[in-house]
Amino acid sequence: MDVHNKWTDLPKAPSLKNLTEGRFGELKDRQHAAVQDLTKAHIQSFDQAVTDGLSRVVQAIPPLEFKYKNDRISLSFVEATIHSPSVGKGSICKELKVFPAECRGRRCSYKGKLVADVSWSVNGHPKGIIKQSLGHVPIMVKSKLCNLYNMSPKELVEHHEEAEEMGGYFIVNGIEKVIRMLIMPRRNYPIAMCRPKWKNRGQGYTQYGISMRCVKEEHTAINMNLHYLENGMVMVNFIYHKELFFLPLGFALKALVDFSDFQIYKELIKGREDNSFHKACASEMLRVVVEEGCTTRSKVLSYLGKRFRVKMNLPEWYTNEQCATYLLDECICIHLKSEVEKFYLLCLMTRKLFTFAKQECMEENCDSIMCQEVLTPGQLYLMFLKERMAAWLVSVKLSIDKRGSKLVSSWSSDNMMRIFNTGSDQSKAFEYLLATGNLNSKTGLxxxxxxxxxxxxxxxxxxxxxxxxxxxxxxxxxxxxxxxSVRKLLPESWGFLCPVHTPDGEPCGLMNHMTASCEIVASSLPTTSLPALLCSLGMTPVDGSPGQAFSDCYPVVLDGAFVGWVEADLAPAVVSSLRRFKVQREKRIPPWTEIVLVPITGKASLYPGLFLFTTPCRMMRPVHNLALGQQELIGTFEQLYVNVGILEDEVEAGVTTHQEHFPHSMLSVVANFIPYSDHNQSPRNMYQCQMGKREENSESRQNIYSLPFPSDRLYIYLFSVPVN
Structure with missing residues (x-):
């Protein structure tokens, strides 16, 4: 993510140098950076998906194991590569590369070949690795895989493109298609929700629950809920292959760790040791498990596996315990790799659920931008690619079952290559998604x-x-x-979503536009060193005992993992140190880290805690950190607990922590085109944003207004690009 100080070096006044310099109209050596930034969110997410994301997808797809006659076959991916668009082998041509202009003219798709290394084994004995083509997948224009990547304006014109070509779209059947960015719930964060319809899910269910959208590193997502029942019990709700399942919390906790019932009980009541009702509920949840004869972890796993294996397409030789382990890996807190981490997070969510059910903390607004992130094109592309690659393995299995007797006389590489060639082609699935916008998925993603x-x-x-x-x-x-309520403009969206650039009519308030300075995190860096850094700053590990009572400590959550406790008196100093490391690029803290300290107020406010987010797909924007005198990126949740001033006279010593780079940071790119927008009524700015998009122009790039006599004090920046 680019975090240079581009917003601090803006010109102080309009300039007419494009009209006065002698080289007006000539092709520049480089493209205009401001224009290229318009599609940066799309291109960066796609680049991340086809490089680091693709390697993670290959590792995340579990091996497909099945039985054919008396042999146990195992298929798994070792590596996958997406190639740049090029003509097929055997073609006679001067240029092997395929460019977007050719695809537009020929009404074909701009796509590259997907090649994977497939490992196969028989009865546990590896037989080798076969390089297999899985079809062609669409390539985003101007991405790293595009043949236009890093071209100068002169080279772009030679390849029949515009000198300021931005990219960020796909070409399907000659038509330029854009994957919409959608608002999604914030990943790996437990949200307290009140839904009256949850009462209809069964006898004793209430409207109170904790919802979490768990997302893995390769963006595989699953929605998980914790429901509060009238008798004080807690049910875990998850979705597997579009089916809804419910599991008592006690079974989930005992299946994850080999702890005694007393250890689990002590973890559930942390911070609420004086609440007799909560203690009785924790005891009852564990008693229900014992009454079913599940006294140990192995018995709980066997109990769950016996009941869930009918819904899972697993080999028949898998034991019940292996089936239950697979269930926990794929459906419960999937963003965490360790089962101990899942246990501690479920206990934290349970404590928050009881606090919320007893009206000791407030409900979190799902329509607020603090609880939201953006589904980027690269994320959707990667999720769909993972599902299609897993479906290809299943198609090979079906081919073996159907044609195995004809093709397999012996398990040789040549015979296996013939079977692989009968696997499903992934080209049509991707083209259907982009051409129609309809998602054909078995899991729902x-x-x-x-x-x-x-x-x-x-x-x-x-x-x-x-x-x-x-x-x-x-x-x-x-x-x-x-x-x-979903259409309301909430104050939390200041600086992230433009208040005036939204259509009138049916999509009003639903189709919003990011501000000019808002960026979306695309990169991700390992955070394995952060827990040790937090401990050096005074955090107590999750399995330790802090110096004060748990009720006087903040839980510390890092990217959805409960990592420890920090005392309330020490928490502000920890946050200050983390923010300094973040701004000054020290201690390996990513500059797009979101540091949120939700304070203990003694009232029914947001659930207190220290939350750290480094995950992608979050909206961030640059502001000026007054204490450190440098630029800092802040997030949507983080903005609630920092004091940002707009003008110099609004800065109050000891209160204001940050300041805007410029007064109109709340406006989108299109809204910034409106001269003297602060002299208009708000609806007029909304209308102008729409009217500017309806004007038909013979030229592809023109300004809305022509100012023959511009004022010498023009308070609006007109971002214009000269037409060559």
Whole structure:
């Protein structure tokens, strides 16, 4: 993620140098950086998906094991590569590379070959690795895999592209398609929710629950809920292959760790040791497990595996314990790798659920941007790619079952290559997704919708075109709701979502646009060194005992993992040190880290804790840190607990911690085009954002207004690009 001080070096006044310098109209050596930044969120997410993300997908796909006759076959991916678009082998041509202009003219798709190394074994004996083509997948224009990558304006024009080509879209059947960025719940964060419809899920269910959208490193997502029952019990709810399952919390806790019942009980009541009702509920949850005869972890795993294996497509030789372990890995807190980490997180969520059910903390607003992130094109692309690669393994298994007697006389590499060639081609699945915007998935990918995911990048004019890449949509499901709460402009969105750039009519408030300075995190760095750093700053590990009572300590959560406790008196100093390390690039803390300290207020406010986020797909924006005198990126949740001033006279010593780089940081790129927007009524700015996108221009890039006599004190920046 680019965090240089580009927003601090803006010109102080408008300039007419493009009209006065002698080289006006000549092709520059480099493209205009401000124009290229418009599609950066799309391109960076795709680059991350096809490089680091693809390698993680290969590691995350479990081996497919099955039995054919008397042999046990195992298939697994070792490595996968996506190649740049090129002509097929055997073609006679001067240039092997395929460029976007050719695909537009020929009405074909701009795609590259997906090649994977598949390892196969028989009865546990490795037989080798076969390099196999899985089909062609679409390539985003101007990404690292695109043949236009890093071209100069002169080279772009030679390949029949615009000198300021931005990219960020796919070409399917000659049509430019953009994957919409959608608003999703913040990943790996437990959200306290109150839903009256949850009462209909069974006898004794209440409207109180804790919801978490768990997302792995390769962006595989699953929604998990904890439900509070009238008798004080807690049920874990998860979705597996679009089916809803419920599991008593006691079974989940005992299946994860080999702790005694007393250890589990002590962990559940931390911070609420004086609450007799909570202690009785914790005892009852564990008593239910014992009454089923599950006194040890192995018995609990066997109990769960026996009941869930009918829903899992696992080999018949798997034991019940292996089936239960697979269930816990794929459905319970999937973003955590260690079962001990899952145990401690479930205990933290349970404590938060009881606090919320007793009205000791407030409900978190799912419509607030603090509880949201963005589904980027690269994330959707990677999730769908993982599912299709797993489906290819299943298609090979079906081919062996159907044609195995004809093709397999002996288990040789040549015979196996013939079988691999009968596997399903992934080209049509991706083209269908981009051409129609409809998601055809067996698992649902943790999405809230399966239609309207892609739109045509129409070039009615440049303003309409760039709006596609800065737009974030709330989701198609919310457009049918009669309530207006999802459309409200909340103060938390200041600086992240533009308050005036939204359509009028049905999509009003649902289709928003990011501000000019808002960026989306695409990169991810390992955070294995952060727990040790936190301990050096005074944090107590999760299995330790702090110097004060647990009720006087903050839980520390790092990317959805409960890592320890920090005393309330020490927490502000820890946050200050972390923020200094973040701004000054020290201690390996990523600059896009979000540091949130939710304070203990003694009232029913947000659940207190120290939350650290380094995950991708979050919205961040630059502000000026007054204490350190440097630029800092802050997130949507973090902004609630920092004091940001706009103008110099608003800065109050000891209170204001940050300051905006410029007063109009709340506006989007299109809204910044409006001259003297602060002299307009707010609806007029909204109308102008839409009217600017409806003007048909013969040129692809023009300004809205022509100012023959510009004022010498123009308080709005007109970001314009000269038409060559």
């Amino acid at each position: 943790g999405m809230l919708q399966n239609t309207g995911l892609c739109v045509v990048a129409d070039k009615l004019n440049f303003i309409r075109y760039l709006s596609h890449f800065r737009c974030v949509h709330r989701g198609a499901a919310f457009a049918k709701m009669r309530t207006t």
